[in-house]
Amino acid sequence: MSAPARSRRRGPLVDGALGALVLLVVVAVAVAAPRVSFLASTRAYTAEFANAAGLREGDQVYVAGVPAGRVTAVELAGDRVRVGFRLDGGQPLGERTSAAVKLATVLGTRHLSVRPAGPGELADGATIPLARTAVPYSLGELGADAAATTAELDLPTLRRMIGTLRRSAPDGDLLGSALTGISRATEVVGERGGQFRALLRGVRTLTTSLLDQRETLVALLGDARLVADVLHSRRDTVRTLLTDVNTLTTALDELLRENEPLLDPLLSDLHAVTATLSRTERELSETLRLLGPGSRYLANATGNGPWGDVAGPAGPLPDNLLCVVKLLEGCR
Numbered sequence: 314m315s316a317p318a319r320s321r322r323r324g325p326l327v328d329g330a331l332g333a334l335v336l337l338v339v340v341a342v343a344v345a346a347p348r349v350s351f352l353a354s355t356r357a358y359t360a361e362f363a364n365a366a367g368l369r370e371g372d373q374v375y376v377a378g379v380p381a382g383r384v385t386a387v388e389l390a391g392d393r394v395r396v397g398f399r400l401d402g403g404q405p406l407g408e409r410t411s412a413a414v415k416l417a418t419v420l421g422t423r424h425l426s427v428r429p430a431g432p433g434e435l436a437d438g439a440t441i442p443l444a445r446t447a448v449p450y451s452l453g454e455l456g457a458d459a460a461a462t463t464a465e466l467d468l469p470t471l472r473r474m475i476g477t478l479r480r481s482a483p484d485g486d487l488l489g490s491a492l493t494g495i496s497r498a499t500e501v502v503g504e505r506g507g508q509f510r511a512l513l514r515g516v517r518t519l520t521t522s523l524l525d526q527r528e529t530l531v532a533l534l535g536d537a538r539l540v541a542d543v544l545h546s547r548r549d550t551v552r553t554l555l556t557d558v559n560t561l562t563t564a565l566d567e568l569l570r571e572n573e574p575l576l577d578p579l580l581s582d583l584h585a586v587t588a589t590l591s592r593t594e595r596e597l598s599e600t601l602r603l604l605g606p607g608s609r610y611l612a613n614a615t616g617n618g619p620w621g622d623v624a625g626p627a628g629p630l631p632d633n634l635l636c637v638v639k640l641l642e643g644c645r
Contacts, residue, residue, distance in 0.1 A: 355382055355399035360412040360441040365394045366423060366448040368414050373424045374398045384425055393443055398425055407431035411445040423449075 362368075365387055374382035381404050386397035400406070409431025417424040435441075502509065523530065544551065569576070590597070 354402055356402050356404075356437045357385070357397065357399050358406075358435065358437075358439060358441065360396045360398070360425070360446050361390070361443040362394045362396060362412075362414060362446050362448055363443065364448055365396070366414040367421065368396060368423045368425060372422075373417070374400060374427060375424055376400065376404055376427050376429065381427075395440075396425065398427075400427070405429060406435035408433040408435060409445070410435050410441060411447075412441050413447040414449055416449060 368384060368387060370384055370387055372384045373380050374384060376382075382398055382400035384396060384398045386395075388395045388397070396412075406427070406429045411428050411430060413426050413428075414423055415426045416422070
């Protein structure tokens with residue numbers, strides 16, 4: 314029997330059933346393949362928490378802030394919650410690895426944060442104990458802590474404190490004046506902002522200069538300390554020197570008082586001499602001006618030996634006569 318004949322005998326019902334079966338197989342493979350791939354590429358771990366803190370199955374697992382797995386189970390185990398999760402197989406976890414439930418968004422989404430720590434390697438299927446896990450601060454815990462804190466308050470003392478604060482509060486007018494003053498000061502600062510900025514720039518420049526010259530300043534301070542140490546070590550000598558200077562000053566004062574009758578005429582004569590020199594200053598200046606050339610000519614005349622060279626004119630004798638008697642050379 315040929316293939317078309319068999320197809321006509323099978324009918325559309327069989328064809329539909331076969332198509333549906335093939336479709337189911339394809340869907341099953343499409344659904345199971347990611348799950349199988351996830352299980353094959355990850356390793357299972359468990360962490361114990363004091364409470365679930367809103368963590369649910371399917372939430373992300375982060376290692377050092379990087380997504381590395383998912384939560385696979387959240388189960389109650391007595392007084393604690395066991396959270397199963399799977400991580401990438403290549404992610405190393407030490408023996409002191411810790412875990413914490415943290416907020417992922419401001420809307421309250423949680424995620425599991427795993428922090429590798431310690432030597433060695435955490436075995437597949439190992440459990441992170443309760444001592445190395447943490448949960449976020451919940452609203453219930455906040456309310457319980459607030460109630461416990463409120464119960465411990467001493468209400469009578471608190472009322473007395475509030476009354477004391479009310480009585481010690483400043484007068485309204487005084488407070489208004491203070492706020493007005495603060496406002497005016499703020500306005501002044503705003504108006505003089507450029508000057509303040511220039512002042513700050515100057516301070517910054519001065520600070521920079523001081524920092525650049527810190528070695529010089531350190532050396533200067535060291536020299537000042539050395540001088541102070543020397544003065545401290547020589548204070549007896551300095552004290553003796555000051556005493557001697559004081560004694561000398563006293564002696565000079567007594568000397569001047571005792572010789573005052575002799576010094577007054579001497580000072581009068583000195584005044585007369587200086588007055589005479591002041592009056593004859595021009596003549597002295599002219600004499601000194603002429604003394605220089607005269608001294609030079611005298612030195613030139615007597616500098617050739619133990620005699621003096623004198624040059625004088627020929628007098629009334631004419632040049633022709635001097636040429637005839639051969640007293641002049643170069644005559645024509």
